[in-house]
Amino acid sequence: MLKSMTGFGRAEQTVGDKTYLVEIKALNGKQLDVQLKIPALLKAYEFDIRNILQEQLLRGTIDCYISIKLNGTSKPVVLNTDLIKSYYQQLEGLASDLKTDTHSLLAAILRLPEVVSPANEVLSKEEFELFKTVLDAALKELNQHRTEEGASIEKDLTNHINNIEKQEANIMVHEPARKIRIKEEIKNLLAEHVGNENIDTNRMEQELIYYIEKIDIHEEQVRLKQHCIYFREILQSNEASKGKKLSFVLQEIGREINTTGSKAYDADIQKFVVHMKDDLEKAKEQVLNVL
Secondary structure, three states, X not given: OOOEOOEEEEEEEEEOOEEEEEEEEEEOOOOEEEEEEOOHHHHHHHHHHHHHHHHHHOOEEEEEEEEXXXXXXXXXXXXXXXXXXXXXXXXXXXHHHHOOOOOOHHHHHHOOOOOEEEXXXXXXXXXXXXXXXXXXXXXXXXXXXXXXXXXHHHHHHHHHHHHHHHHHHHHHHHHHHHHHHHHHHHHHHHXXXXXXXXXXXXXXXXXXXXXXXXXXXXXXXXXXXXHHHHHHHHHHOOOOOOHHHHHHHHHHHHHHHHHHHHHHOOHHHHHHHHHHHHHHXXXXXXXXXXX
């Protein structure tokens, strides 16, 4: 089964005093390129998160946004209460000596250095394990989207390969008549410009055999058929990532189609080649979306 490279996954869950939100968007990309946005609470686990994304997503341009909302019981900042008391006692005494108002004294103290500092919290290992369940849920949703879109792509690719094989079968039907026609055309041209009486029949037959062998397309059609069979085998395989391999096979299919067209010298076969090229280009576009 194929998987697309594009998809979206979102998961949100409140655990204890924290609400975790994970959003992951995946787009096409030749390699794995992860853009990760995480809060300070997860900085210590960034490498672990990247490894999880790499193992699950394999290829594509990944944009992962993670946020942690601290609920009412959490303490996003730390107050240095001892320092606040010390400041307050000293400033209160000074205000008393100066006979000034002390109502805004606490607000002024909170703006002093080292009174309020951010809580340098890092999720505990137990909390990180809980967070991973949210991350896994988002990845599961994204991979489900990838699988659904991949099924549609697989159906489309199969149709294109079917069409190429149909045109290949048409070419093989026309191939015997093509050779006979080319032989007759060469003989007629020689008779018209040289004259039958001036033609060495044995030499002419040898040259015709040599020429017909050069424009023979049987080997190309055999290889084309084998490439199509191999393409189907890859589609049905259990490999997690097939996009690159499918792209290589399509290149080989294109090479055989182009060679057939260059050797054809036949209007009907050229039409079949044009139809095959059309399906080939559409298949190449679709394979760009395959994981």
